[in-house]
Amino acid sequence: MNSIYFDHAATTPLDERVLEAMMPYLTESYGNANSAHQLGRTSKVAIEDARENIAKMLGAEPSEIIFTSGGTESDNAIIKGVVAGTGKKEIITSPIEHHAVLHPAESLEPHGITVTYLQPNEEGIITAQQVEEAISEETAIVSLMHVNNEVGAINPIKEIADVCREKNVIFHSDTVQSIGKIPINVKEIGLHALSVSAHKIYGPKGIGVLYVKNGTPWEPWLQGGSQERKRRGGTSNVPGIVGLAKAMELAIEEMDTNTKHFQNLRESAIEKLEEQFGDRFYVNGPRSNAAPHILNIAFLSPDGRGLDGEMLLLNLDIEGICVSNGSACTSGAMEPSHVLSGIGLSQNRANSSIRISFGKHNTIQEIETLSEKLENILDRMLAIAG
Numbered sequence: 195m196n197s198i199y200f201d202h203a204a205t206t207p208l209d210e211r212v213l214e215a216m217m218p219y220l221t222e223s224y225g226n227a228n229s230a231h232q233l234g235r236t237s238k239v240a241i242e243d244a245r246e247n248i249a250k251m252l253g254a255e256p257s258e259i260i261f262t263s264g265g266t267e268s269d270n271a272i273i274k275g276v277v278a279g280t281g282k283k284e285i286i287t288s289p290i291e292h293h294a295v296l297h298p299a300e301s302l303e304p305h306g307i308t309v310t311y312l313q314p315n316e317e318g319i320i321t322a323q324q325v326e327e328a329i330s331e332e333t334a335i336v337s338l339m340h341v342n343n344e345v346g347a348i349n350p351i352k353e354i355a356d357v358c359r360e361k362n363v364i365f366h367s368d369t370v371q372s373i374g375k376i377p378i379n380v381k382e383i384g385l386h387a388l389s390v391s392a393h394k395i396y397g398p399k400g401i402g403v404l405y406v407k408n409g410t411p412w413e414p415w416l417q418g419g420s421q422e423r424k425r426r427g428g429t430s431n432v433p434g435i436v437g438l439a440k441a442m443e444l445a446i447e448e449m450d451t452n453t454k455h456f457q458n459l460r461e462s463a464i465e466k467l468e469e470q471f472g473d474r475f476y477v478n479g480p481r482s483n484a485a486p487h488i489l490n491i492a493f494l495s496p497d498g499r500g501l502d503g504e505m506l507l508l509n510l511d512i513e514g515i516c517v518s519n520g521s522a523c524t525s526g527a528m529e530p531s532h533v534l535s536g537i538g539l540s541q542n543r544a545n546s547s548i549r550i551s552f553g554k555h556n557t558i559q560e561i562e563t564l565s566e567k568l569e570n571i572l573d574r575m576l577a578i579a580g
Contacts, residue, residue, distance in 0.1 A: 198515045198560045202394075203343055203371060203488055203551030208437075209396035215440040216398065219433040227430040228421065237432045244439035251442055252388075252405060253379035260404045260422050261435050265370040266294040267416070268389035268404035271426070272366045273298045273337055275412035276387075277307060280364070282334035284308045288320050290344075290536035292368055294389075295337050308332070317480040318347030318537045326357045335364045340378070340388075341371035344533040344549055345479025346488030348376070355384035364410060370394055370402075374445025375453060375485055386410050390442075392434065396554075397441030401434030452554050456486035459552045459561060463489055466565050471572070478534055478547055490534070492547040493572055500546035501575050507548055509571040515564055518549040 199207075219240060225233025227241050242256070249256040262268045273285065273295065285299045289311045299309045312324045320338055329336070336358055340351050351367050358365035366387040369378055374395040380388065387410065390403040404426075406412060419427030445452075467475050471493065478490040493501050507519045519531075530544030539547075550564075 196514065198556075198563060199553065200550045200556065200560075200564070201516045201518050202553035202556075203549065204518055205393045205399065206396045206553055208398060209441060209444060211444060212397055212437045212440045216433040216437040219436055223432075225432075227432055228419075237430070240432055241430055241435050244435045247439050248403060248442055251446055253381045254405055255408060257423070258380075258405055258408055260406060260425050261430065261438075262402045262404050262416075262426060263400055263431075264393070264402035265292070265368060265389045265391035268391075268402050269294040269337070269366075269368055270298045271404055271415035272387045272389070272406065272412065273335060274302065275415050276335040276364050276366070276410070277302055278413040279411035280334045282332050284310060284330060284332040284334060286310045286312065286325065286328050286333055286336040286338075288312045288314055288338060288536070290314055290318055290342060290533040291337065291339055292343055292370070295339070295368060296532075299337070307334075312338075314347070314537055316538050317484075318342045318345045318533070319480075320349055320354070322350060322353035322357045325354050326361070329357070329361045329363055333361075333363045335366055337366045337368070339368040339371070341369075341376065341485040341488070342479070342533060343371050343488070344531060345490045345537065346371075346485035347479050347537075348372075348483065348485060351385070352383050358386070359384050364412075371485060371488070373442065374449060375456070375487060377449070380405060380407070387412075390438075392438040392441050395441045395445040398434050398437040401431050401438045403438065448554070453486055455554060456552050459556055459558070460484075460486050460489050462558055463550065463561050463564070466561055467491065467568070470565055470569060474572075476543065478539060478543070479537065487552045489550045489552075490547060491550065492539075492543045493568075494543065494546055495576055498542075500542035501572065503545050503547050505575060506546075506571065509575070510548075510564075510567065513567045513571070515567060518551065519547070 223236050225237045227237040245259045246256045249259050312320050355365050364386040369388045370391045373390050386407045388405045392401045393399040414425045417427050476492040503519050530541045534544035
C-alpha cells in the first residue's frame with residue numbers, strides 16, 4: 195500500500211534535482227574543504243558558491259551566512275550567542291515557539307537570564323505593539339518565529355523588526371516553515387538573524403543556515419575549528435551545503451506555483467471536512483491568512499467530548515495516511531501541545547487535534563481519501579467511546 199504523506203511540516207522527501215547536485219560531492223569530489231590540496235579546494239569553491247547564492251536569495255551578504263546542522267542549532271547558536279555577546283539579561287519570545295527556541299532560553303534562566311513570554315492571540319499571532327511594550331534596557335534578543343509550525347500563524351515580522359530596530363534590540367526569526375513559502379528579504383524586513391533548515395524544502399537533513407547581520411554582537415556557540423570564519427567549528431558538510439543551496443533555489447523559483455497548490459489543497463480540505471463533519475470539525479489557529487501548507491484540525495463528539503488525537507493518528511497510519519499529532523505523549527501521560535495550549539485551546543480540544551501539512555506532490559484526490567478514511571475511523575472511535 196502506498197502511503198499518503200501529509201506531514202511535510204515535519205520533513206520533506208529529497209528532490210531528485212537536489213540529489214543530483216549533491217552526488218559529485220558524495221562521490222568523486224569528497225575533499226575536506228579545509229585541506230589545501232586540489233580536492234579540498236574544489237570543495238571550498240562549492241561551499242563559497244553556495245554561500246553566495248543563498249546570500250543573494252535572502253538579500254544578505256555572503257559573509258552573513260553561516261552553515262549549521264539545521265534549524266535547532268541555528269536557534270541555539272543565536273540565542274545563546276547574543277546573550278553572551280551583549281551581556282544583557284532578558285530574552286523576549288512567546289510560549290508557542292519551537293522547542294529549539296524555548297529550551298535554549300529556559301536553559302539560561304539558572305544563569306540569571308529572564309525570559310519574557312508574549313501571549314499570542316487565539317490565532318497564534320504576536321503583534322509589534324506587544325514587542326514594543328515588552329522591550330526593556332536589559333533585552334538582549336527578541337526571538338519570534340515567522341510561521342508557526344503547528345497552526346500556520348504568520349507573525350508580522352517586518353513590523354516587529356521595525357520596533358526592534360528603533361529600540362536597538364536584536365531580532366531573530368525562525369523562518370524554517372516560511373522559507374520557500376513566503377518571500378523573505380532580510381534587508382527589506384530588517385532582520386538581524388534568521389534560521390533555515392534544508393529538509394523542510396526538499397533538501398537533505400542535517401544542514402541549515404544561520405544568517406547573522408554583520409555587526410551583530412554575538413559569540414559563536416559551537417567551537418573547535420576555524421570553519422565558517424571561526425563562527426561554527428566542525429568539518430563542513432559539503433554535499434549538504436550544495437543540496438541546501440539547490441533546494442532553496444528550487445523552492446524560491448517554484449514558490450508561486452507551489453503556494454497556489456498548497457492554498458487549493460488547504461481550502462479544499464477545510465471545505466470537504468466541514469461539509470462532512472459539520473460542527474464536530476474545528477480549525478485550530480487561523481482559518482485564513484495562514485501559511486498555506488499547514489492545517490491544524492480537531493474533531494469532537496456530538497456532545498462535545500474530545501476524541502483521542504493519538505488514537506486518530508495511529509488509525510490513519512494503519513490506513514496508510516501520515517499526519518502529525520497535535521499532542522505529545524510524555525511518560526505515558528497525554529499532554530496537550532504547548533502551541534495549542536498557548537493559543538488558549540482547552541485540553542479537551544488540544545488532545546483531539548491533528549496537523550495536516552501539504553507538499554507539492556499532494557493531490558485533491560488524496561484529500562478525498564483522507565475524508566473517507568476519517569469518517570470510518572471517527573465512527574469507530576465514537577462507538578468505542580460510547
